[in-house]
Amino acid sequence: MGKTVGIDLGTTFSLVAYIDTAGKPQCISGPWGATLCPSVVSLDADGKIVVGEAARQLLLTQPERTIYSVKRLMGRGVEDIRDELKIFPFRIDENSRNVIRARLGDKYFTPSEISAFILRELKSWAEDFFKDAVDRAVITVPAYFNDAQRQATKDAGRLAGLEVLRLVNEPTAAALAYGLHKQRRGRVAVYDFGGGTFDISVLKLISSAEGDIYQVLATNGDTHLGGDDIDNALFAMISADISAKFHFDVRANPEAAQQLRKVLIAAKHQLSDFEHTTIGFELPDGRTYLREFPRADFDKLVEPIVMRTMGPVKMALADAKLKPSEIDEVVLVGGSTRIPLVRKIVGDYFGRAPHAELNPDEVVALGAAVQADILESGVKNMLLLDVTPLSLGIETMGGVVAKLIPRNSTIPASAQELFTTGVENQTGIDIHILQGERELAQDCRSLARFQLKVPPAPAGLARVEVKFLIDANGILQVAARDLRTGEQSSIEVQPSYGLTDAEMEKMLEESIEFAEQDFAQRQLIEARVEADTILNATVKALAREEAQSLPLAERADIDSAVRNLRQAVAGTDYKLVRQRIDELNRATEHLAEIGMNKALQAAVGGKRIEEL
Amino acid sequence: MSVTKTQTGITPAGTQQEAVCWSCKAPSGGGHFCAACGKIQPLSREADYFAFFALPQKLQIDESSLEQRFHQLSWKLHPDNFVRASEYERNLALERSSELNDAYRTLRDPISRVEYLLLRAGVRKEGTTKQQAPPELLEEVFELNESLDELREAKSEGLPAGAGGDLTELRAKLTEAQANFQEKLAEVDAELKAVFAEWDDVPVGIEGDAARKSVMAKLNELLNRRSYIRNLVRNVGIELEQG
Numbered sequence: 001m002g003k004t005v006g007i008d009l010g011t012t013f014s015l016v017a018y019i020d021t022a023g024k025p026q027c028i029s030g031p032w033g034a035t036l037c038p039s040v041v042s043l044d045a046d047g048k049i050v051v052g053e054a055a056r057q058l059l060l061t062q063p064e065r066t067i068y069s070v071k072r073l074m075g076r077g078v079e080d081i082r083d084e085l086k087i088f089p090f091r092i093d094e095n096s097r098n099v100i101r102a103r104l105g106d107k108y109f110t111p112s113e114i115s116a117f118i119l120r121e122l123k124s125w126a127e128d129f130f131k132d133a134v135d136r137a138v139i140t141v142p143a144y145f146n147d148a149q150r151q152a153t154k155d156a157g158r159l160a161g162l163e164v165l166r167l168v169n170e171p172t173a174a175a176l177a178y179g180l181h182k183q184r185r186g187r188v189a190v191y192d193f194g195g196g197t198f199d200i201s202v203l204k205l206i207s208s209a210e211g212d213i214y215q216v217l218a219t220n221g222d223t224h225l226g227g228d229d230i231d232n233a234l235f236a237m238i239s240a241d242i243s244a245k246f247h248f249d250v251r252a253n254p255e256a257a258q259q260l261r262k263v264l265i266a267a268k269h270q271l272s273d274f275e276h277t278t279i280g281f282e283l284p285d286g287r288t289y290l291r292e293f294p295r296a297d298f299d300k301l302v303e304p305i306v307m308r309t310m311g312p313v314k315m316a317l318a319d320a321k322l323k324p325s326e327i328d329e330v331v332l333v334g335g336s337t338r339i340p341l342v343r344k345i346v347g348d349y350f351g352r353a354p355h356a357e358l359n360p361d362e363v364v365a366l367g368a369a370v371q372a373d374i375l376e377s378g379v380k381n382m383l384l385l386d387v388t389p390l391s392l393g394i395e396t397m398g399g400v401v402a403k404l405i406p407r408n409s410t411i412p413a414s415a416q417e418l419f420t421t422g423v424e425n426q427t428g429i430d431i432h433i434l435q436g437e438r439e440l441a442q443d444c445r446s447l448a449r450f451q452l453k454v455p456p457a458p459a460g461l462a463r464v465e466v467k468f469l470i471d472a473n474g475i476l477q478v479a480a481r482d483l484r485t486g487e488q489s490s491i492e493v494q495p496s497y498g499l500t501d502a503e504m505e506k507m508l509e510e511s512i513e514f515a516e517q518d519f520a521q522r523q524l525i526e527a528r529v530e531a532d533t534i535l536n537a538t539v540k541a542l543a544r545e546e547a548q549s550l551p552l553a554e555r556a557d558i559d560s561a562v563r564n565l566r567q568a569v570a571g572t573d574y575k576l577v578r579q580r581i582d583e584l585n586r587a588t589e590h591l592a593e594i595g596m597n598k599a600l601q602a603a604v605g606g607k608r609i610e611e612l
Numbered sequence: 613m614s615v616t617k618t619q620t621g622i623t624p625a626g627t628q629q630e631a632v633c634w635s636c637k638a639p640s641g642g643g644h645f646c647a648a649c650g651k652i653q654p655l656s657r658e659a660d661y662f663a664f665f666a667l668p669q670k671l672q673i674d675e676s677s678l679e680q681r682f683h684q685l686s687w688k689l690h691p692d693n694f695v696r697a698s699e700y701e702r703n704l705a706l707e708r709s710s711e712l713n714d715a716y717r718t719l720r721d722p723i724s725r726v727e728y729l730l731l732r733a734g735v736r737k738e739g740t741t742k743q744q745a746p747p748e749l750l751e752e753v754f755e756l757n758e759s760l761d762e763l764r765e766a767k768s769e770g771l772p773a774g775a776g777g778d779l780t781e782l783r784a785k786l787t788e789a790q791a792n793f794q795e796k797l798a799e800v801d802a803e804l805k806a807v808f809a810e811w812d813d814v815p816v817g818i819e820g821d822a823a824r825k826s827v828m829a830k831l832n833e834l835l836n837r838r839s840y841i842r843n844l845v846r847n848v849g850i851e852l853e854q855g
Contacts, residue, residue: 165695210687375695383687409717412691412710469710472691 002133004165004376005126006368008140008173009115009153011071011196011226012335014039015362016122017369018130025177025366025373030125036361037125039195041117042066043104051121060262063089063254065105069228072196073100073111074156075148077497084224087232089254098497112152112499113507116159123160124522133520136163138372140364142197143169144221144312144389146435147447147476148497154475155499159511165375167473170194171201172386173367174333175214177358179205179382186328187217189317191346191354192364193309194334196226200313202320202327211381218319218408219389220312227268227336230302234264237301238279242289256284271295272338299341306342310349319408330354333363385410388470395432395441404468407437414469418483425456429464433476446496452480452489464489520574527577531569534581538562538588546594554590561587631656634700644689644708652694652704660732661715671726671808673719682716723838726804726831735828736835746837749796756789756844763851783852790848793841800838807831 006025008015013036017027027035032053042055043065050058059066072084078096085092093101093108101108119139126134139162141153150167157164171190178188185205192199199221206213239250239260250256263281270277271293281289317324332354336342346354358366374380387408393401394417404415419429428451436444454462463483470476480489494500499507538558541547550558565580632639633646633653641647642656662669665681689712694705718724730736745753763782811827814820 166692206683208683208687210684213683213686215683375692378693378696380687380692383690383692385686385690406717410713412706413713413717414707414710415714469706471706472709 002135003126003130004136004138004372005122005134006138006140006173006365006370006372007119007122008170008365008368009071009118009156010039010364011069011194011228012039013037013195013361014118014122015365016126017362017365018126019369019373025369027362027365028125028129030121031128035365037118037122038068039071039118040066040068041070041104041114043107047105047107049117051117060255060258063258064091067102067104067114069196070102070111070114072224072228073102074115075111075146075150075152075497076100080497088228089257098495099499099503110499110507112155113159113511115153115156116511119156119160119162123162127522135161136165136372136376138166138168138368138375139164140170140173140368141167141474142194142221142223143171143192143199143201143216143219143386144197144223145474146223146390146445147474148445148495149223150473150475151495151498154473155504155507158504159507161511164473166371167475168368168371168384169199169201169216169219169386169474170197170364171199171219171333172203172214172216172384173365173371174331174358174363175201175203175205175367176370176382176384177363177367178331178355179212179214187320187322187326188329188331189313189327189350190331190333191309191313191337192221192333193336193342194226195336196224196228198222198225198309198312200309200316202316202322211383213383213385215385215410216387216408217322218316219387220316220319221389222308222312225305225308226334229305230268230336230339231261231265233301233305234268234298235261238264238281238291241291242281242283246283246287246289248283248285248287253284267293268298269338271298272340295340302339302341306339306345309342310345313349324350327352332356333360335361386472386474387411388413388474390435390445391437392447392468392470392476393434393436393444395434399441400439401434401436401441401444405470409470411470411474412472414467417466417468419452419462419464419466420460421454421457421462422459424459426454426459426462427456428453429462431466433468433478447476448478448493448495450478450491450493452491454482454489523574524572524577527574527581528569531565531577531581534584535562535565538584538591541588541591541595544595544598546598547591549594550591554587557587558584558591644685652689652701652708654704655707655711661718661728664711664715665719667719669729670812671722671729672812673725675720678716678720682712682720685712722804722808723835726808727835730828730832730835733828735832745840749841752789752792753844756786756793756848759786759789760848760851786848786852790845790852793845793848797838797841797845800834800841804831804834804838807834 003018006017015027015035015037017025020026029035030037030052034053037052038056040052040055040059042050042058042062044050044058055066059068067090069088072088073081073090077098078092078100081090081092081100084090091103093103099110101110102114123134137157139153139157141150145153153167154164171192174192175188175190185207188203188205190201190203199219201219202217204215204217206215243249250260260281263279267277267279275295277293279291279293283289327350330346330350330352332343332346337356337360343354371384374382388405388411389407391403391407392405392415393403396402404417405413419431421429430449430451432441432449433447434441434444435447438444452464452466454464464480465483466478466480468476468478478491478493480491481487482489542558561580561584565577565584568576568580630639631642631653633649633651635651636646636649638646638648640653643653645652665678667673689705689709691702691705691709694702697705718728727736759782763786766779766782807827807830811831814823814827
């Protein structure tokens with residue numbers, strides 16, 4: 001068994017974290033030295049998948065082969081994202097139905113597959129760090145994600161070759177990291193404003209004899225509200241200005257659009273620390289657009305977006321039956337909380353300065369690592385009691401929704417419903433499962449439809465009990481039982497948005513095509529390269545004159561170690577290759593010493609003392 | 613969504629008294645875990661939410677001790693504890709911890725607590741509440757509905773010049789009526805509380821049967837009244853807000 005990690009699969013950035021030997025959560029850096037991996041995926045001209053910082057660079061030069069903010073597409077249908085398509089450069093297969101397919105170059109991928117590429121990248125960061133395989137993970141999701149969005153995230157984990165031990169809500173993970181950091185007690189509001197999603201969770205932190213309990217009282221949010229929206233508002237404003245001044249339509253030029261977007265994001269970041277910035281953008285024809293941009297102008301532009309977070313905040317407090325003044329601590333999470341206006345609005349509302357001691361980009365991943373460690377080690381000194389963000393119901397007569405599990409119920413949660421037939425010899429009962437707060441089925445999110453099979457009988461005789469259960473991941477499970485026979489009924493569920501089992505199987509097969517980056521294989525390649533280097537060096541050293549002074553037994557040892565290593569290199573076991581490399585290293589220690597002395601003598605001998 | 617087609621841990625036929633542990637085959641003691649080997653046990657289909665917390669079927673519950681008990685059981689039953697257990701045990705933990713959460717959600721709120729009790733006793737049916745006005749409220753309800761109709765009419769006709777005054781008056785009237793009914797709601801809640809005590813004093817066993825039946829009828833009647841008034845308050849609230 002390999003290692004377990006915590007992963008924050010974010011809209012704009014993703015991170016991977018683990019628990020160090022001192023028991024502290026730490027983020028792992030990638031090859032670029034940063035812990036943040038841009039959630040950008042590109043398909044390069046050779047058909048190779050590129051992820052992260054390298055893909056972000058490609059966004060500027062080959063935007064048609066690159067995708068970002070794919071989290072916005074998770075668990076959604078084509079009709080859901082019509083509005084987003086006006087703003088985001090997603091290239092969607094018009095024939096996609098239950099699951100969106102986005103185009104990268106000449107290939108189509110589901111959002112789960114694209115997310116799996118990001119997860120694979122993080123997995124390889126962790127494997128390079130541990131020098132060991134990573135095969136299990138806790139992955140975080142926005143608290144307000146519905147069933148389909150959660151399932152799509154879990155699918156992504158599977159496609160990336162990870163067993164998903166648990167999906168943890170992002171604000172809850174942050175609370176966990178904060179709780180560990182500060183030993184907090186009382187009622188905590190976590191305000192999580194990220195790149196693409198907004199969540200608010202209200203928690204109660206309780207000490208008990210067994211350990212600390214993090215009980216979520218209520219959660220609310222908007223899975224399509226984040227820093228992306230701020231970037232888009234800025235983009236709309238500045239591109240209109242450029243169009244007015246230069247008669248140049250930035251939107252019509254994908255490369256220029258990405259270049260401008262990059263400039264604007266940098267300006268946004270500047271305004272978090274400074275009162276003033278200058279937006280400078282070079283048009284493709286060489287003309288330069290310059291605009292002074294004070295923070296006041298920025299605040300005016302983004303205030304309506306920030307205010308959209310306050311509706312969910314009020315609803316979460318109402319559901320928790322708390323007033324803003326009854327909150328003991330407010331914790332800020334997510335990159336967008338760096339915006340001074342956000343801090344001010346949140347601080348004013350709660351009447352207290354919010355906490356932001358931990359890096360708001362990293363805190364969710366750190367919390368995920370904590371939960372991963374709890375699940376992995378079995379040593380438990382804290383317990384998360386999370387809730388389902390949306391009410392679960394079924395469609396009844398007249399398209400009205402009957403609520404079975406109310407929102408903010410602690411999970412796992414379940415409900416049982418008894419169904420019968422209305423017509424003589426009816427052989428099936430149609431069931432439509434929904435998620436949402438509205439009264440009518442058409443206004444709620446359709447999760448799935450299925451038909452209960454019943455043997456033909458007079459109307460009303462059938463008795464089928466259906467159990468709806470939301471597990472600790474916030475994902476629904478359905479089981480049916482015929483009360484007359486006591487047998488489990490078979491049900492074929494067709495998810496409204498999401499992959500069927502068959503589609504998932506097919507994708508798992510296809511994902512192997514991209515699994516060339518798998519740990520064992522990567523290790524083997526690296527070990528072979530290293531083996532080549534040491535074999536070449538040994539052969540060269542043995543050919544030198546000083547090697548003749550080696551005792552015969554030593555010489556025989558080296559020859560046998562070389563043979564053994566060559567044999568191992570021909571095989572596929574990277575561990576064996578490493579072991580044989582070590583053996584050869586040991587066998588050639590003396591030889592290396594002799595060679596070193598000789599080289600040193602040569603080097604020193606040629607120079608005068610003062611030069612050394 | 614995923615679909616479980618496997619057995620979800622529903623107990624095979626058998627009575628609670630002679631519950632036998634699925635793992636060590638010794639008598640399990642009927643608790644959450646086997647008394648002999650400590651393995652988590654399947655839920656009995658007869659068990660109710662009160663029994664889950666080892667509570668008698670009483671309506672006056674100390675909410676803070678219920679919460680404490682909930683937390684204690686959460687430590688033991690949460691799926692976190694069973695990540696590395698067999699699939700069968702994982703399913704048992706899932707079933708039992710969801711039952712724990714369902715039970716706590718139901719019992720912690722006095723109204724859902726009494727509704728559950730009556731539901732189990734067959735006195736009340738789910739989703740079927742009588743939508744008849746309690747006789748003593750008939751007059752006030754009639755008046756309220758009239759005002760509501762007037763408000764809806766005024767709103768649908770738009771705001772003709774000079775009608776602003778009428779609308780304001782209507783709103784004031786409705787707001788007053790809403791407050792009035794809210795007061796009545798509080799009265800029903802107080803009455804319910806009194807009957808809770810009455811229920812808890814009913815002697816156990818056959819000697820309490822008659823009293824139990826009459827208290828249940830009383831509780832049911834109060835619940836119907838409560839849900840009727842609550843709907844009224846809510847509807848008025850919606851109309852006032854939409855203005």
